[in-house]
Amino acid sequence: MLLIIYFICEQQVLIMNRIVILASGSGSNAENIIKYFNNNKSVSVTQVLSNKKDAKVLERAKRLKISNSYFNRDDFSKSDKILELLKEHADYVILAGFLWKIPESIINAFPNKIINIHPALLPKFGGKGMYGMHVHNAVVENEEKESGITIHYVNENYDEGAIIFQEKFKVLPSDTADDVANKVHKLEYEYFPKVIEQVISENG
Numbered sequence: 001m002l003l004i005i006y007f008i009c010e011q012q013v014l015i016m017n018r019i020v021i022l023a024s025g026s027g028s029n030a031e032n033i034i035k036y037f038n039n040n041k042s043v044s045v046t047q048v049l050s051n052k053k054d055a056k057v058l059e060r061a062k063r064l065k066i067s068n069s070y071f072n073r074d075d076f077s078k079s080d081k082i083l084e085l086l087k088e089h090a091d092y093v094i095l096a097g098f099l100w101k102i103p104e105s106i107i108n109a110f111p112n113k114i115i116n117i118h119p120a121l122l123p124k125f126g127g128k129g130m131y132g133m134h135v136h137n138a139v140v141e142n143e144e145k146e147s148g149i150t151i152h153y154v155n156e157n158y159d160e161g162a163i164i165f166q167e168k169f170k171v172l173p174s175d176t177a178d179d180v181a182n183k184v185h186k187l188e189y190e191y192f193p194k195v196i197e198q199v200i201s202e203n204g
């Protein structure tokens with residue numbers, strides 16, 4: 001009997017939640033996530049995929065010895081190539097600065113398992129074309145008093161999935177868009193991996 005209980009416990013301990021990261025740019029969040037889960041017993045980053053051949057995120061993944069590859073629009077939206085790859089390698093799909101809309105077939109295959117980070121307080125400054133410095137420029141131009149980060153599930157519309165977590169900071173009148181970007185990145189590095197970990201642990 002004790003032996004059976006031991007084996008059941010061992011099985012639970014050994015369940016590994018696999019993350020595939022999709023990113024289009026520099027990949028500083030991807031690197032932060034990879035490092036955070038390095039040697040984690042229940043979460044592992046298995047792949048980094050990018051829609052940009054020369055994206056810095058692919059170099060980072062290579063340096064960190066994470067399997068990485070590039071895909072084009074046809075692989076992503078017109079065939080099942082990436083869907084099949086994700087089914088094989090991912091329990092969760094993390095968007096870390098990924099700029100293409102996720103096809104419905106992938107959303108349906110990973111219900112509540114695709115998580116995006118957005119560099120503003122959604123629903124403000126979201127939607128098509130609102131990414132990276134475009135967001136921070138708009139925040140400064142609009143003379144916002146605060147901005148922040150939003151971590152949310154991904155649905156079929158840009159930046160409209162259910163919000164999991166938000167954190168704010170004050171935007172000072174003297175802040176430039178670069179200052180805002182730095183404040184955003186600081187919060188992203190602090191919270192994104194922790195929120196991913198929390199979601200995974202709540203799902204058991």
Ligand code: GAR
Nearest residue numbers: 025026027028029097118119131132
């Ligand atoms: C991050 O700030 C992320 O929130 C943003 O792109 C940046 C990527 O930085 N994502 C979006 O704007 C999505 N709409 P990184 O490549 O250094 O991680």
